[in-house]
Amino acid sequence: MxxxxxxxxxxxxxxxxxxxxxxxxxxxxxxxxxxxxxxxxxxxxxxxxxxxxxxxxxxxxxxxxxxxxxxxxxxxxxxxxxxxxxxxxxxxxxxxxxxxxxxxxxxxxxxxxxxxxxxxxxxxxxxxxxxxxxxxxxxxxxxxxxxxxxxxxxxxxxxxxNTMRMTINGALGPAVTAKDLALHWISILGADGARGHAIEYAGPAIRAMSMEARLTLCNLxxxxxxxxxxxxxxxxxxxxxxxxxxxxxxxxxxxxxxxxxxxxxxEGAAFDQEVTIDANDVAPTVTWGTSPEDALPITGRVPDPAIMSGAKGQHARASLDYMGLEPGMALDAISIDQVFIGSCTNGRIEDLRMAASVLKGRKAKVPGLVSPGSAAVKKQAEAEGLAQVFTQAGLEWAQSGCSMCVGMNGDRVKSGDRCASSTNRNFKGRQGRGARTHLMSPAMVAAAAVSGHLADVRPLLEGRT
Amino acid sequence: MSGWTEIKGRAVALAQSNIDTDQLIPARFMSAPRTDGYGDFLLHDVRQDDANHILNRYTNVDVLVTRRNFGSGSSREAAVYALVDFGIKAVLAPSFGDIFRSNAVNNGLLPAQLPEADIEDLIAAIGDDDVGATVDLSTSTVRIAGQELSFDLDPVWRKKLVNGWDDIDLTSQHNDGIQAFRAARFAAHPWALPTS
CATH class of the missing domain: 3.30.499.10 (Aconitase, domain 3)
Structure with missing residues (x-):
């Protein structure tokens, strides 16, 4: 060719x-x-x-x-x-x-x-x-x-x-991560927005990302x-x-x-689709519904299905019903029952470091599980003192595995309980039958843990990183 | 696996978008051997929570009409086993998860893609009842609720469904080419072989 x-x-x-x-x-x-x-x-x-x-x-x-x-x-x-x-x-x-x-x-x-x-x-x-x-x-x-x-x-x-190039211009703000960027673009294009496509991520914000952040982005x-x-x-x-x-x-x-x-x-190669995202537009992002496309900045409010059209409105209504949420609620007013940090999306050492930097010297208001992504990550986190930060904050430090992301090993969220989770899917029943999952970055999970509700991590990290 | 060209049966509508494979089969059932049958696992928790669920009221279902992004998420082929073992042979939707579509065709289940407007019309026409439906792979058409509609279907996938073909059989004729490819690849790029 x-x-x-x-x-x-x-x-x-x-x-x-x-x-x-x-x-x-x-x-x-x-x-x-x-x-x-x-x-x-x-x-x-x-x-x-x-x-x-x-x-x-x-x-x-x-x-x-x-x-x-x-x-x-x-x-x-x-x-x-x-x-x-x-x-x-x-x-x-x-x-x-x-x-x-x-x-x-x-x-x-x-x-x-x-x-x-x-x-x-x-x-x-x-x-x-x-x-x-x-x-x-x-x-x-x-x-x-x-x-x-x-x-x-x-x-x-x-x-x-088909091919899609997703160019990420600008720079991600403090405490805004690859996870937030991924939830951001999925909320814009939809959970089937890139269906049938191979995405190449490009642009200055990608070059500035660590390998681990790139893994999170490609994972999602x-x-x-x-x-x-x-x-x-x-x-x-x-x-x-x-x-x-x-x-x-x-x-x-x-x-x-x-x-x-x-x-x-x-230079000059053609893609079937070109998408451009400004990293400066991305805020710490959380999901409110039962599809990863149901994501909004933490500063937002639960959407109102009544003002959404047809099938979209029906999906939102069913999601809010499952999630036990009311339209118009401030996202940072949603109280949680537990947290989970881990998974192939966000279970690497940088993820644990960032969560620990929020948790250090603070107590979690809800119980939670931290499962490192591998035995090597676990060993390193213990050597760096991160494991101690998690346990001193009141969270459980466990072995590595897919754990509470998929619930196959028995690590599950109880029916009706609400979990702030660093995982990849907020599907109905994913973390356990009747479990209510809010997806977010590990730093945001840590912020939720010390707040007892979904919370903006940015003020909690001021002067810390 | 035996193939099929035409099915004449019953259809119901599931008026939801984003029905992911975690809903189609919750993870805790996936350690069961296939020989046990996966039909009872289909939408297990959703059906158990809603006695009035369409698939509780109608258990003789051949065709499912549903909304966008059906079968998204996890690559678990068990989601297809659950649909197939329940008796479903075709799903009509505006879009499917990519991995789910391949898994479906590998198990004789037709993922028929139709325009969103057609699906919305069908969902309105079918409502909460079941209706007769005929799916014809040779013409890529479905007759349902008084309408005849065409769906998109990859020609290779049509062949696989009609003949019940298995890729492993198809690939064996390329064995020499594969061996030659391997030899050439690792000769040109020795680093691509795992060391240690």
Missing amino acids: SGPQTLFSKLWTSHEVTRRDDGTSLLWVDRHLVHEGSHHAFAKLQSRGMSVAAPDLTFGVVDHYAPTRSGEVASDIRRMIDTLGRNARAQGIRLFDLRDPGQGIVHVIGPEQGLTLPGLLINCGDSHTSTHGAFGALAFGVGATEVAHILATQTIWQRRP SIEGGARLGLIAPDQQTFDYIKGRNFAPKGTDWERALQDWSALATD
Whole structure:
């Protein structure tokens, strides 16, 4: 192909094994990450008498069902973890099990272990696989049938998505994070606003972001309906990767840097859609409803379904009914029952540092759980004294896993209880049956914890960061 | 899996947008083996909280008409298993989650995309009752509530639904090409192989 190319196009083309006449491409998969939820796919493979095509490119981790607190583990949870262990051993797959120092949430340990690299195609049977795009990788979530296909062939059939460039101009204000930016754009474009698209995030606000903030932003691409999110790698990306466990070393490293330097959108390359956001417009943001698109600045009020049209009004009415909220209430007047900090969205060390900077020397007015994104994050947080800040504030410090984001391991919010949460989905019943979830940044969760209600973190951080 | 070309059955409307896969099947049911059947898990909590829910009143349902962004969120294919095991063969909506759509087609469930205005007309016409519906994959049309409507369907997906095709079978003919690709990729980019 000639002419200027997008980063997405370069990545797609470099993984195309073949293309059918109908336009569907067979793509090579460089890394396949599996977890307990992949049991349906392993069963499919077994029923055909097939084995894993590329165990050297397949990595397993216990995260979705990982117990985070001491005590007896329910038998169905134990069974899920054991099944993954058995499948991994039978197929010769490297497994990060519960006692492995590399264990953690799959989208946290990928980058941490140096498995996530620029230029790779990464699949996992989990929608938040878009996270890894922060490194300039082509990374997207797939379903169980597709997981089985990748296990069997190390490839996947995909129709090429459209491209969207989201340019973030300006700079995020103090205590305004990648989480706030993501909720902001999703509230504007809608939870299906980027459906069928690969988003490339670009612009000065992206360049100014840390790798961890970029991971948060790419992670939430799926909540805006995107197939994947991407950021062109830069010096910061390379510095992050260098020396990590599975990262290239020696001459391979030099070769990698050469290859990676070409991973950018060429001047003049065309996108199917261009969106521009001003980072200066983004405030600390919270959700009020049951879709990530139901988000507003903390200084706002619960919207009135009566003045919204048709289906939108009906959605808002049903959301407020589930959430137990009245139209017109100030968002910072919503009292909460508990908090949760963790998840593949916001369970990394910078997230914990920021939450701790709010909590330091203060007491939480409600109970809460803090689950670090990985065993390594946990160790580091303990070494830095952050764990102590959380426990002194009255929050529970737990093991790493998906925990209360998805509730599979039994960490759940009680029916009718309201949780300020650093996670990614405020869906009905996501954190537990009848649970009411408000999404926000870890700093905003900390602000809610010490206030007992949703609160603007900015005044609480004055003179602290 | 066996394919299908036409279904003649009953349709109901679920007048909600953003029905995500967490609602379609709450996470706590996903450790069950598929052989147990997933139909009872479909919209489990929503149906249990509302005895009058349309899928409690009508359990012989082949076609579901619903609003935008159906099947958004989690990639859990179990959401499709729940719909399929309940007996549903087609969902008509203005838009679907991307991963859900692929999962649906891989399990013989048609995600038929129709213009929002058509869906709103259908929801109004169907109301709280069930109505007859005929879905024809060969013409990409649905006859429902006295109307005949065309839906968008990727031609590859039509073939997969009609033939009940499995991608693993289709891919095996490319095995040599895949092996050659692997060899060339790691020769040109040795750094792409995980070390350690």
